[in-house]
Amino acid sequence: xxxxxxxxxxxxxxxxxxxxxxxxxxxxxxxxxxxxxxxxxxxxxxxxxxxxxxxxxxxxxxxxxxxxxxxxxxxxxxxxxxxxxxxxxxxxxxxxxxxxxxxxxxxxxxxxxxxxxxxxxxxxxxxxxxxxxxxxxxxxxxxxxxxxxxxxxxxxxxxxxxxxxxxxxxxxxxxxxxxxxxxxxxxxxxxxxxxxxxxxxxxxxxxxxxxxxxxxxxxxxxxxxxxxxxxxxxxxxxxxxxxxxxxxxxxxxxxxxxxxxxxxxxxxxxxxxxxxxxxxxxxxxxxxxxxxxxxxxxxxxxxxxxxxxxxxxxxxxxxxxxx
Amino acid sequence: xxxxxxxxxxxxxxxxxxxxxxxxxxxxxxxxxxxxxxxxxxxxxxxxxxxxxxxxxxxxxxxxxxxxxxxxxxxxxxxxxxxxxxxxxxxxxxxxxxxxxxxxxxxxxxxxxxxxxxxxxxxxxxxxxxxxxxxxxxxxxxxxxxxxxxxxxxxxxxxxxxxxxxxxxxxxxxxxxxxxxxxxxxxxxxxxxxxxxxxxxxxxxxxxxxxxxxxxxxxxxxxxxxxxxxxxxxxxxxxxxxxxxxxxxxxxxxxxxxxxxxxxxxxxxxxxxxxxxxxxxxxxxxxxxxxxxxxxxxxxxxxxxxxxxxxxxxxxxxxxxxxxxxx
Numbered sequence: 001x002x003x004x005x006x007x008x009x010x011x012x013x014x015x016x017x018x019x020x021x022x023x024x025x026x027x028x029x030x031x032x033x034x035x036x037x038x039x040x041x042x043x044x045x046x047x048x049x050x051x052x053x054x055x056x057x058x059x060x061x062x063x064x065x066x067x068x069x070x071x072x073x074x075x076x077x078x079x080x081x082x083x084x085x086x087x088x089x090x091x092x093x094x095x096x097x098x099x100x101x102x103x104x105x106x107x108x109x110x111x112x113x114x115x116x117x118x119x120x121x122x123x124x125x126x127x128x129x130x131x132x133x134x135x136x137x138x139x140x141x142x143x144x145x146x147x148x149x150x151x152x153x154x155x156x157x158x159x160x161x162x163x164x165x166x167x168x169x170x171x172x173x174x175x176x177x178x179x180x181x182x183x184x185x186x187x188x189x190x191x192x193x194x195x196x197x198x199x200x201x202x203x204x205x206x207x208x209x210x211x212x213x214x215x216x217x218x219x220x221x222x223x224x225x226x227x228x229x230x231x232x233x234x235x236x237x238x239x240x241x242x243x244x245x246x247x248x249x250x251x252x253x254x255x256x257x258x259x260x261x262x263x264x265x266x267x268x269x270x271x272x273x274x275x276x277x278x279x280x281x282x283x284x285x286x287x288x289x290x291x292x293x294x295x296x297x298x299x300x301x302x303x304x305x306x307x308x309x310x311x312x313x314x315x316x317x318x319x320x321x322x323x
Numbered sequence: 324x325x326x327x328x329x330x331x332x333x334x335x336x337x338x339x340x341x342x343x344x345x346x347x348x349x350x351x352x353x354x355x356x357x358x359x360x361x362x363x364x365x366x367x368x369x370x371x372x373x374x375x376x377x378x379x380x381x382x383x384x385x386x387x388x389x390x391x392x393x394x395x396x397x398x399x400x401x402x403x404x405x406x407x408x409x410x411x412x413x414x415x416x417x418x419x420x421x422x423x424x425x426x427x428x429x430x431x432x433x434x435x436x437x438x439x440x441x442x443x444x445x446x447x448x449x450x451x452x453x454x455x456x457x458x459x460x461x462x463x464x465x466x467x468x469x470x471x472x473x474x475x476x477x478x479x480x481x482x483x484x485x486x487x488x489x490x491x492x493x494x495x496x497x498x499x500x501x502x503x504x505x506x507x508x509x510x511x512x513x514x515x516x517x518x519x520x521x522x523x524x525x526x527x528x529x530x531x532x533x534x535x536x537x538x539x540x541x542x543x544x545x546x547x548x549x550x551x552x553x554x555x556x557x558x559x560x561x562x563x564x565x566x567x568x569x570x571x572x573x574x575x576x577x578x579x580x581x582x583x584x585x586x587x588x589x590x591x592x593x594x595x596x597x598x599x600x601x602x603x604x605x606x607x608x609x610x611x612x613x614x615x616x617x618x619x620x621x622x623x624x625x626x627x628x629x630x631x632x633x634x635x636x637x638x639x640x641x642x643x644x645x646x647x648x649x650x
Contacts, residue, residue, distance in 0.1 A: 030548030039450040065582040098444015098464020105443045109425040117423035158571035166563040171450040188570035209585030309552035
């Protein structure tokens, strides 16, 4: 038996809306061993997929907007970027399977209770649409089919970008499930920032007006949802602030904000637009890898599983039976 | 369920830590060796449940300590707690809910089993389990866990671990009967002065709808490495899908707003006009459809939670039939 000490109290005074109870100072864990099992997913594969899927999905919507408003070079570049990102995504997902040869079993059933099943079907609709849109844009052939595919990818893309938040949150991993309301919004905002970054980096400056606005909106939404997530997480928010995850998420914030500010102020100049775009892309990647690392850290320390549950059980006991 | 729901009642107050259950499980299910190391922390060298360890006997040595919080027995001497842990075969099983291939299914006995010929090793069930039971076998890639000896149940035999347990710490039987027996045992222990005796996983109103394998413990659950208040996270799935839907719409809305603010592109040339016409018309129609669709999805999501119990019943039957046929 190991007495597990709880960490130092979070910095800053308690504000209204904070946790109503102070968690018990310590508890008895089973020799400090984790209660739940951390996912065996590879960070490069799965956090990488969260990033690439978001880039592809939001990128397709941006491409359709560019297509509609007469920004052909950005439209084509974003369609190609989305196809490349979704292809890499599929490769990463299949690579991460314990039995890659059985990847087709993902489409054996459709289960709304399984975000991974829903995601597999989404990707199998979105992927071909993104492929046709890109192929038509590059070759100039079948413009009508290309336009239809562009529209389909633009509508499915945002779902591809946001469902990954549900995929992570629908687990017993404290740093993910504790933020199950905010994670889809954070991932959607991060995806939009990545897509805007790609458009800034690859599109001509005369076409990048929408991407500059989108970068600003996405950065604001990203900051707001990350802050809301940390508030919902209570003491588990430590895992978003400490260690590797803390470093990645702090870096993500700096990159995303500087990318958005750079895009807004200097986005009219080519080198500045490229630099801002790359910062936004890197910021989005850091967000996904940071959230992924926070999840692993929270799964490995029994404190993050036990203390919030104990607090919940005690609060329920205080309000009486049936409360 | 075509059969009565069965389960385990593990009474840890009579566990002697002999590990016969671990051995019987490994033998009957032909589980591979998964480590022969000494932990140095206690007599527990098995360490945890996993892909190739479906019964795990926990050894807890409680020394009298100054703070008096959970030290030892009533007389202040050191005590040993021993408990044989196993898959809980939850009423609302997260592993089963999130499995994207349908490999995990509920049997006619109310237990949760992995179909190894279907599992593609996606690993989603692993972090979904609130008890940290199911795991992927590294060399194999697929996920494995206790089947409650599905093959033995089919021929009317009890699971190997219960059969091997010399003190009847592991009791197997119809779940309702086990719950009654467990309630009597707790009362008996309380009368005998063991005030800390409590049941774990017996409550049908808990976060997983009650466990198919429940326990009598002599200390807080976390002392045994068990979560104090586990929940099936799919309970919150309708909320999550609604937020994902809103987030997806906000991407569409945010980007539309960005394009509106930026105005038209410099070169709205004729070349794009043909394709654009098609896209505009189609986009409006589909966009409207999508909005309606999202509404439906959100609505349906809300129903998932409520319908889960009912739907699960139907699915159980079908899955069980499928499983049987395959065998």
